[in-house]
Amino acid sequence: MQQAHKSLYLLVCLVILCCGGEVRADITLEASLSHLSFPVDQGAMLTITVNGASRISTIELPEIAGISFQNRGQSSRINIINGSMSSSLTNSYLLQAQKPGTYTIPPIKVNAGGETASTKAMSFEVTATSSQGSTAGGTAERSSEEVAFIRIPKLADHYPGEIVPITIKAYFNQKYRADINSLPILRGDGVVMPQLREKPIQTQERVGGATYHVLSWDTTLAGIKAGRHPLTFSMEASLLIPQKRQPASPFGGDMFDDSTFNDPFFESFFGGAQRKPIDVVSPEAVFNVIPLPVAGQPKDFSGAIGDFTLKVTANRQDLEVGEPLKLSIEIAGSGNFDRVEAPSFPDSPDWKTYAPAATFTPQGNSYSGAKVFDQAVVAKNDAVHEIPTLSFSYFDPVKKDYITRKSAPVTIKLAKSVAVQPPPPLPQNTPVPQQSPASPAKPGSGFEQMAPLNLQMGDFHREIVPLFAKGWFLVLVTFCVLILAALFLWQLRRLNLTKHPERELRRRKNHLLIRDLNQVEQAYASGNSREFLASARTAMQNQMGLSWNMAPTAISLTGLKIRLGPDAPLVAIFAAADAAAYGGATLSREKMQDYLQTMKRELEGLS
Amino acid sequence: MKSRRLCCIILITLSMLLCRSALSQAGAGEEQLFQQGNEAYSRGDYQQAIARYEELTAAVGFSSGVLFNLANSYAQAGKIGLAVVNYERALRLAPTDSDIIGNLEMVRKESGLFVSEAAGADRLFHFLSLDQWAVFALLVLVGFTFFQAATVKFRLGGKTGAGVRIVCILLFCLAVTGTVIRFQGFKPAVVIAADARLLISPFTSATSVGAIQEGRLVYPQKNHGPFTYVRDETNRQGWILSSSLETVVAQALP
Numbered sequence: 063m064q065q066a067h068k069s070l071y072l073l074v075c076l077v078i079l080c081c082g083g084e085v086r087a088d089i090t091l092e093a094s095l096s097h098l099s100f101p102v103d104q105g106a107m108l109t110i111t112v113n114g115a116s117r118i119s120t121i122e123l124p125e126i127a128g129i130s131f132q133n134r135g136q137s138s139r140i141n142i143i144n145g146s147m148s149s150s151l152t153n154s155y156l157l158q159a160q161k162p163g164t165y166t167i168p169p170i171k172v173n174a175g176g177e178t179a180s181t182k183a184m185s186f187e188v189t190a191t192s193s194q195g196s197t198a199g200g201t202a203e204r205s206s207e208e209v210a211f212i213r214i215p216k217l218a219d220h221y222p223g224e225i226v227p228i229t230i231k232a233y234f235n236q237k238y239r240a241d242i243n244s245l246p247i248l249r250g251d252g253v254v255m256p257q258l259r260e261k262p263i264q265t266q267e268r269v270g271g272a273t274y275h276v277l278s279w280d281t282t283l284a285g286i287k288a289g290r291h292p293l294t295f296s297m298e299a300s301l302l303i304p305q306k307r308q309p310a311s312p313f314g315g316d317m318f319d320d321s322t323f324n325d326p327f328f329e330s331f332f333g334g335a336q337r338k339p340i341d342v343v344s345p346e347a348v349f350n351v352i353p354l355p356v357a358g359q360p361k362d363f364s365g366a367i368g369d370f371t372l373k374v375t376a377n378r379q380d381l382e383v384g385e386p387l388k389l390s391i392e393i394a395g396s397g398n399f400d401r402v403e404a405p406s407f408p409d410s411p412d413w414k415t416y417a418p419a420a421t422f423t424p425q426g427n428s429y430s431g432a433k434v435f436d437q438a439v440v441a442k443n444d445a446v447h448e449i450p451t452l453s454f455s456y457f458d459p460v461k462k463d464y465i466t467r468k469s470a471p472v473t474i475k476l477a478k479s480v481a482v483q484p485p486p487p488l489p490q491n492t493p494v495p496q497q498s499p500a501s502p503a504k505p506g507s508g509f510e511q512m513a514p515l516n517l518q519m520g521d522f523h524r525e526i527v528p529l530f531a532k533g534w535f536l537v538l539v540t541f542c543v544l545i546l547a548a549l550f551l552w553q554l555r556r557l558n559l560t561k562h563p564e565r566e567l568r569r570r571k572n573h574l575l576i577r578d579l580n581q582v583e584q585a586y587a588s589g590n591s592r593e594f595l596a597s598a599r600t601a602m603q604n605q606m607g608l609s610w611n612m613a614p615t616a617i618s619l620t621g622l623k624i625r626l627g628p629d630a631p632l633v634a635i636f637a638a639a640d641a642a643a644y645g646g647a648t649l650s651r652e653k654m655q656d657y658l659q660t661m662k663r664e665l666e667g668l669s
Numbered sequence: 670m671k672s673r674r675l676c677c678i679i680l681i682t683l684s685m686l687l688c689r690s691a692l693s694q695a696g697a698g699e700e701q702l703f704q705q706g707n708e709a710y711s712r713g714d715y716q717q718a719i720a721r722y723e724e725l726t727a728a729v730g731f732s733s734g735v736l737f738n739l740a741n742s743y744a745q746a747g748k749i750g751l752a753v754v755n756y757e758r759a760l761r762l763a764p765t766d767s768d769i770i771g772n773l774e775m776v777r778k779e780s781g782l783f784v785s786e787a788a789g790a791d792r793l794f795h796f797l798s799l800d801q802w803a804v805f806a807l808l809v810l811v812g813f814t815f816f817q818a819a820t821v822k823f824r825l826g827g828k829t830g831a832g833v834r835i836v837c838i839l840l841f842c843l844a845v846t847g848t849v850i851r852f853q854g855f856k857p858a859v860v861i862a863a864d865a866r867l868l869i870s871p872f873t874s875a876t877s878v879g880a881i882q883e884g885r886l887v888y889p890q891k892n893h894g895p896f897t898y899v900r901d902e903t904n905r906q907g908w909i910l911s912s913s914l915e916t917v918v919a920q921a922l923p
Contacts, residue, residue, distance in 0.1 A: 223876045254869060254876070286875040353874075365877060401877055417781040417882075509744050512775060513768035515710055516734040519703050524730045526761050526918050528855055529800040530848060538807060542814040549817045 089114040089174050093167075093181035095157070101189045103268040105158040107134070108167070110181065113150045115174035121153060122171040129165055132156040132237065159188040160271040208272075210234045212246060212295050212344035217283075219350045224367040224459055225398045225429040226283045226349075230258075230295055232342055233267070233274040239302035239335065246279065250293025253349045254284050256428065282429055284398065285351030295344040302335040358464050360455035362406065368397015368429070372405070372454045374469035382477045386438045391418065391469075393454055394432035404435035405452040405469075414440040444476045567608060574604045575665055586658055591649040592642050598661055599639035602632055605665050631660045699729055706738060715746040731919075733763035741772060749780045749884040750861030750915065757859065757886075757917040764798040782884045784902055791850075799851035806844035813837040857886040858899065858914040867907030871896035878907035887914065 089112055096107040108131065112118055116138070123131050134154040141148045151174070159165065164187050169180040213231045220226050230246050248255040262277040285291065354367075370393050377388040393402050404418040418437035425431040439449070449472040458465050529535055559566045578601030585594035600614070602622075607614035610625065619640055622633050635657050641647040649657070706721030722739035726732075740755035756773035763769060777783065797805065816833055819825060825833075860883050867878035871893040881887070887899035887909070896908040 222874050284876055286870045287872050288874065398876070400879065403880065509741075509775065509779065512741060512744065513772050515707055515741060516737045516768065517707070518734050519699065520732040520734040520763070522699075522730040522732045523762065526731055526758060528761075528803065528852060530803040530806075530852075535803065535807065539810060542810045545814050546817060549814075549821065552821070 089177050091179040091181050099187040102159055102162050105156050108155040108157045111152045112174050116149050118151055119173040124168045128160045130158050162188045162190050209238050210342040214344050217347050217349050219352050220285055221354050221367055222285050222351055223365050223398050230279045232277045236273045241300045243298040246295045246297040250291055252287050252291035253293055288351045288353040291349045292346050293349055294346050297342045299340050299342050300337040301340050304335050360464055360466050363455040364403040365401035366456035370395035370456050372467035372469050374452055376472050380475045383441055383444050386440050389437045391435040392432050396430040399433050402433050405454045408450050412442055412446045448473045571608050586654050594654050595639040595642040605668055632664050715742045718742040733759045737769050744776045750859050752776050753884040754859045754915045764800050780884050794847045794850045802844055802847035809841045856918045857888050858916045860885045861915045862913035865913040871908045
């Protein structure tokens with residue numbers, strides 16, 4: 063079965079090869095437009111089909127004012143009917159107009175297989191835009207040639223700290239290939255923007271007759287001080303510019319000029335692209351921050367701006383005096399929740415309050431949601447019957463007025479306890495017990511169980527420094543480090559000597575030689591020939607002993623004669639020393655000087 | 670030669686005695702101020718006690734006893750921030766004093782200044798104080814030096830010697846790391862204003878990051894005009910008026 067398939071393929075290939083000459087025979091040309099009438103914000107597809115050619119050399123597209131052609135690729139088709147083969151190539155172009163009107167495409171010349179043919183002229187109509195694009199306010203209409211730009215909505219007047227939702231849109235012309243290198247950055251003082259999310263919403267829009275990829279980020283702005291704050295947004299991108307390949311043939315001539323490899327496909331595949339960095343910027347906008355009105359500002363206003371509701375609930379209604387009660391104070395809505403603070407519990411001798419713990423639950427975005435303050439309160443006596451009204455004030459930027467929300471009183475039933483106990487420890491997940499910041503500790507209150515005064519002053523210090531910065535500490539550390547360094551060097555030296563014992567031997571020999579020769583010279587200076595010869599003998603024994611790895615006392619005249627030869631100068635000196643030691647012979651001063659010079663020369667030569 | 674040495678020793682001894690005598694003369698005034706502060710505290714006149722202790726500190730410097738009494742006076746006067754500052758200062762001079770630790774904890778607890786417990790490696794490094802880590806490092810260094818010196822006289826090589834060296838080096842690294850980590854928290858500042866706020870920018874009208882309690886420890890990072898950029902114990906960061914802060918490790922007295 064497989065062999066049958068292979069045979070069929072071979073047959074088809076042979077037929078194609080045999081008919082190759084026929085393919086180039088005659089070419090016919092067809093050109094058509096997908097729509098003869100289309101709106102300016104859309105386009106039409108121009109198709110040019112060349113029949114009877116397997117390759118197109120050139121298609122000369124005409125230049126028409128206000129009309130642009132974008133190559134959408136090439137497709138080919140081969141038909142074999144009753145052994146007769148025909149081929150066709152189709153090139154597609156997206157045709158777009160910049161403004162409405164009636165246009166005519168003149169005949170298009172096509173060169174294929176060495177022959178040239180032309181299409182017929184075609185007319186088409188471009189009508190007005192089908193629907194107005196979602197152009198953002200506050201920016202001018204863009205040119206269709208612009209590579210990329212950023213748009214932001216028009217900014218009105220706002221208050222300090224007010225959360226202003228905006229959408230930042232980055233437009234990238236589809237005619238160009240581009241990469242994004244950064245997220246949009248706010249440039250300007252007096253306004254802050256939270257970190258943008260990594261993945262924007264991607265859409266397409268037509269602006270000024272050109273189609274753009276649009277990346278959108280929903281974010282917020284907030285003014286931090288009153289005044290006019292000019293701002294722009296910018297982001298870094300890279301424009302990918304296709305690179306032309308080098309001429310196909312290094313040898314010149316026509317052999318490779320009409321090569322299949324001159325196809326645009328290979329141009330883009332092998333040509334690569336050069337990255338050109340570009341800055342995508344928005345037009346300058348002004349964020350005008352106007353100060354909050356001072357008149358009518360409630361005392362408990364903490365800077366919250368937006369639209370909020372207040373709801374207070376208690377975890378139970380029945381409790382005993384001294385028992386903690388958990389209040390949940392929920393402030394919901396939209397606005398700058400960072401400035402929303404817990405309503406302060408009214409100062410009362412009947413209640414002990416603790417600082418609330420806050421939890422914010424966003425709903426869809428960072429400026430909408432609910433902030434819940436869990437606050438523990440303890441009734442100090444049984445005279446209380448309800449939790450007092452709590453109030454929360456904020457500024458409504460729409461109504462341009464301060465609003466104060468009040469909670470309804472929460473009724474509670476207090477059972478009398480036998481004795482008022484200090485509040486038991488609260489569970490771990492309840493708000494941390496602490497004094498309300500609104501009611502600072504009164505003198506003498508709360509600290510009765512404090513450790514008593516210290517009656518000893520202790521040592522005085524001119525400054526507070528850590529122990530490791532004190533002098534004695536540093537001296538001790540330095541001392542240890544120096545000792546360690548010295549030990550390290552000593553061990554290094556010992557290791558070195560162990561590795562090279564000849565160095566140590568040479569050092570010892572030199573040391574002994576210097577010492578022994580000193581003694582010999584002293585004896586010479588004193589003119590004592592016996593002492594001179596005895597010192598000379600010792601010097602020779604020491605040097606020979608080290609050189610021959612023998613005990614110095616074991617070095618004798620006989621041994622010297624055997625090792626150095628009977629005529630060696632040192633042998634004569636050694637013999638004279640022996641004679642002086644055992645026979646009482648003496649030397650003249652000249653002889654001593656002669657021996658000294660000889661011995662120095664010979665022994666230094668040995669070491 | 671011997672007589673000259675003897676003269677030198679006598680001179681040094683005499684000058685030391687004179688200095689000691691002069692110091693004890695100055696100590697009489699200090700003792701008086703200290704007693705006045707203690708008496709004022711005992712009768713509940715905390716402002717007077719604070720004035721006496723502050724005067725004493727400005728005159729002769731910092732001592733753990735005086736700072737502890739001063740902190741107690743501030744706490745009783747309701748000035749939690751300054752109480753915490755002086756307890757922290759006292760702790761830096763006497764890190765193991767249980768009275769200072771106990772009173773500081775009580776003041777923090779009563780004021781709602783709860784500190785999140787250290788976790789993981791931080792827990793290990795918070796097991797000892799800065800000075801204890803430093804002493805530990807020094808002991809290891811001294812021990813290692815002695816061991817190395819002993820190897821000159823005695824043969825302490827082989828696996829035992831290598832094991833001791835590795836243990837010493839590891840312990841020394843641990844102690845130095847502990848010292849470095851604890852030193853990062855050695856110079857905090859304390860919020861001393863009752864209504865302090867952290868702001869996102871160094872402007873009075875800037876958006877607030879949130880309120881910060883009096884007595885809360887913060888770590889200053891940089892300054893801009895009258896504002897200081899700080900990080901608090903819960904890792905919140907923001908600008909705060911420098912006048913709302915008091916540094917724990919104060920400038921050296923002249």
